Amino acid sequence: MTLVVSVPAGDGSATTVTLAPAVPDGRPTSLAGMADIGTQLDIADGDRGFVLAGEIDAHTAPMLEKSLAERLSSGSVHTDLDLRGVTFMDSSGLRVVVAATEALRAVDGDLTLVAPTSSVAKLIEVSGLSDHLSIASAG
Amino acid sequence: MTADRETDEAVHIVLPARTELAATLRVIALSLGADLGFTVDDLDDLRLAVNEVFIAAASDASHDRVAISLRPDDSAIEVTARFESEGSIPLDDLALTILRSVVELDESDDGLTRFSKRASRGTP
Numbered sequence: 034m035t036l037v038v039s040v041p042a043g044d045g046s047a048t049t050v051t052l053a054p055a056v057p058d059g060r061p062t063s064l065a066g067m068a069d070i071g072t073q074l075d076i077a078d079g080d081r082g083f084v085l086a087g088e089i090d091a092h093t094a095p096m097l098e099k100s101l102a103e104r105l106s107s108g109s110v111h112t113d114l115d116l117r118g119v120t121f122m123d124s125s126g127l128r129v130v131v132a133a134t135e136a137l138r139a140v141d142g143d144l145t146l147v148a149p150t151s152s153v154a155k156l157i158e159v160s161g162l163s164d165h166l167s168i169a170s171a172g
Numbered sequence: 173m174t175a176d177r178e179t180d181e182a183v184h185i186v187l188p189a190r191t192e193l194a195a196t197l198r199v200i201a202l203s204l205g206a207d208l209g210f211t212v213d214d215l216d217d218l219r220l221a222v223n224e225v226f227i228a229a230a231s232d233a234s235h236d237r238v239a240i241s242l243r244p245d246d247s248a249i250e251v252t253a254r255f256e257s258e259g260s261i262p263l264d265d266l267a268l269t270i271l272r273s274v275v276e277l278d279e280s281d282d283g284l285t286r287f288s289k290r291a292s293r294g295t296p
Contacts, residue, residue, distance in 0.1 A: 072195040091191035091227040121198070123223050124266045125191075152216040159273035160266060 076100050079115055082145075086118030089126030097126065101133040101144075110142025117148040117171060122156055134166060145169050182243040186256055189230040189238050194223050197240065201251075204244050210291050217274035218249060218289045224270055225253045225285050229261045248290040251275075254283060261285045 074093035075086040082104070089097060104112055114130070116122075134144040148171035149157065157163055183200060187193045201222040205215045222240070229238040237256035242249055253261055260283045263271065271277045271287060278286040 072192065088195070090194055090223065091230065092194065121219065121223075123194075123220060123227065124270060125227060127266070151213075152220070155213075155216065155274075156220065156270070159270055161269065 075118075079113060081111060082109075082113035082115070084115040084118070088121040089119055089129075090121065090123045091125040094125040094129045098129045098132070101129070105133070105136060105140075110137050110140050111145075112137060112142070113145045113147050113169075115147045116150065116153055119150055119153055122153045124156075124160070127156060127160060127162065130166065131162065143167050147171065180243065182241055184239070184241045186237055186239045187226070189232070189235055189255075191227055191230045194226045194230070197226050198223055201242060201249075204242055204249055205289070205291075208244055208247065208249065208291055210289075214289060214292055218251075221271055221275040221287055221289065222251060224267045225251070225261060225263070225287075228263050228267050229253065229255065232262060235259065248288050250288040251286070253285040259283070 072090050072092045073087040074089055074096055076096060077084045077086075083097075083100060085097070087093070101112065112133070130144065130146065137144050145167045146153075146157075147169050149168065154168075157166060157168070183204065185197065185200065187197065198219045201218050202215055205218045210218065222242075226238060226240070229235065232255075235255040235257060238253060238261075239256045240251065240253045242251050255261065260281075263285065268277075275287040275289045278288075280286075
């Protein structure tokens with residue numbers, strides 16, 4: 034993988050930095066640290082579902098999708114997603130939430146989003162899905 | 173990129189079109205927005221918009237790399253994105269809805285995805 038970044042230098046010029054593997058098939062030292070700012074999502078079991086912490090984006094949404102599918106297949110049709118620890122969610126996460134909601138409602142269950150943070154609440158609002166999803170404040 | 177662009181405060185980044193790199197782009201956008209004194213809401217909007225464009229690009233398997241420029245001025249950041257090769261980034265209805273809500277989206281069809289986010293007046 035090669036990553037090229039051009040950033041302003043202090044003297045008004047620009048500096049271009051190319052980060053590339055130091056050795057073939059090796060992970061470059063400069064990129065190894067970038068893993069620390071990669072997306073993280075923790076999914077913990079809660080009383081009626083999952084307690085989430087971190088970011089739900091295109092990279093982590095499949096993890097949530099898998100967890101929700103496993104819970105549904107186990108027969109748990111009423112599921113809570115505690116979102117108070119979710120600092121970011123994008124349309125990928127929203128699609129998983131909507132699909133899970135529809136799947137659960139199809140078997141007379143539901144998915145409840147508990148205590149979404151302001152950024153998650155705004156995403157739901159601007160997407161026009163506020164009336165379609167079940168949202169609850171922190172109990 | 174033109175010569176005058178190289179002397180401003182713009183940041184140009186070329187990323188492999190892989191979803192796990194969206195987080196890196198979000199961090200860069202947040203950093204630039206914070207430097208301009210964006211409010212928390214502004215930062216959320218900018219982060220979401222940049223992310224939506226990038227993951228739309230990453231979902232297109234026919235392109236390997238995405239070129240993104242973030243150009244701050246006194247009170248706004250203009251973002252342009254395109255595939256490094258050729259072709260505009262396909263945005264689906266949900267992505268468009270989100271972008272239209274959180275940033276000023278330029279919908280001219282010039283092969284670039286372009287939007288800007290202006291700092292709102294408020295407490296950063």
